[in-house]
Amino acid sequence: MVNFDTVVAETDLLGGLSSRSLKKITDTQRVRSLPRGGLLFTEGDEGTAIYVLATGSMRLFRSDEEGREAVVHLVRPGEVFAEAVLFDEETYPVSAQAREDSQLVEIPKARVLALLEDPGFRQDFFANIMRKLRFLAQQVYVLSSCDVRERLLRFLAGRFGKRSYYRMDLSKKEVAEAIATTPETLSRVLAALERAGTLTWERNEVHLTPSAWEGIEDE
Amino acid sequence: MVNFDTVVAETDLLGGLSSRSLKKITDTQRVRSLPRGGLLFTEGDEGTAIYVLATGSMRLFRSDEEGREAVVHLVRPGEVFAEAVLFDEETYPVSAQAREDSQLVEIPKARVLALLEDPGFRQDFFANIMRKLRFLAQQVYVLSSCDVRERLLRFLAGRFGKRSYYRMDLSKKEVAEAIATTPETLSRVLAALERAGTLTWERNEVHLTPSAWEGIEDE
């Protein structure tokens, strides 16, 4: 069984909000289920809500003149979608169809817009988005100019700070994914760092020497 | 001589705003000059404005307990900085110093917050940020999972749409940079595409066959 409030609290767009602000949103959400093949909305429909996919999988597509469909995006659990209607668009720019039985959280657009009238909520909402923005901008830079070793260290610094010890709450596989590499490569990089004596990672205990942080700036 | 309104209009954060909204911001901006070495603000100062660097270069740094400085970021012309004080922070979290004689556009925080009271402006501002957010998220995906050929085609699709002809307004060098590769590699990829007959690029005339777009989804 899924806790739908938690699903919402773990999304990119809304996850960083204070619990107060978050509650104001989850207050009015509705859960919807869709059978495989079911259409949630169609291109051109009035955009009255945004959605979070809780379980299942959704296909966003656009139909051209003579009915051929171009898949625009495959939505995975945990993703917010159709959020464009909040600010950009009056109507949905794509159609959304369930690829398998799916459960979704529906958040009324009007509710979000109303909340934004409140300076406190707005502040929080903006802060969250700006943080995300900075993170992504950083991420783009890191991906295009750092090797796996540096990506790993930046990831750790970003998540735990430049400490010399911490409890890891992710599997190596998940870390590999987070830094856009494969478990194999991560494994090799870790082995190299251990050999160099700058890092050990046993079970969930990670130890680092200060020298590990040389050349890794903050932010 | 620099046109400071233009500088602002070309930033990430504010560049996508409607000219109406943009004008409301540039209305109250002030231009400041700083000699090499000059401090714009210091860590802990009350954050009353955000800045756009027009010319020169700024260094953002943090000082630790005993005065050693850690450079957090080097600001390049065209970048907005200190925008964290809009939503996240009351005081500047870093110090800012000119690395060379610099000119900056100063935008009062209060002004921006006041403008956000206006639903129209807010809508525009949000739409802009969300667009940027989507773009970056896409970018992260593309960088970590597409090869140069695909990055090139996606870049073209994003900039001009999936047309079969257009006038290119960028040098190959600039395109290479935009898709995070080198001119040499771009050159080779272009040669391969020409050999395959899917693309030609002479002078600033680019021609493509529809087959070029196979496997490149929209959005």
Next chain:
DNA sequence: ATGGGTCCTTGACCTATGTCAATTGCTGAG
């Protein structure tokens, strides 16, 4: 305990792409 299923590691291998260097052509300043 046993078997199947993860996760992790390690080795062998391959390929895309970066780097360096040389060549060509174009452009604009003098």
Next chain:
DNA sequence: CTCAGCAATTGACATAGGTCAAGGACCCAT
């Protein structure tokens, strides 16, 4: 015109890191 300098191309080369395959360690359910 001519030279300097930049953009673009091409070749030769090096390498980070992905892929595939095999094996070990651990965990859970039967």
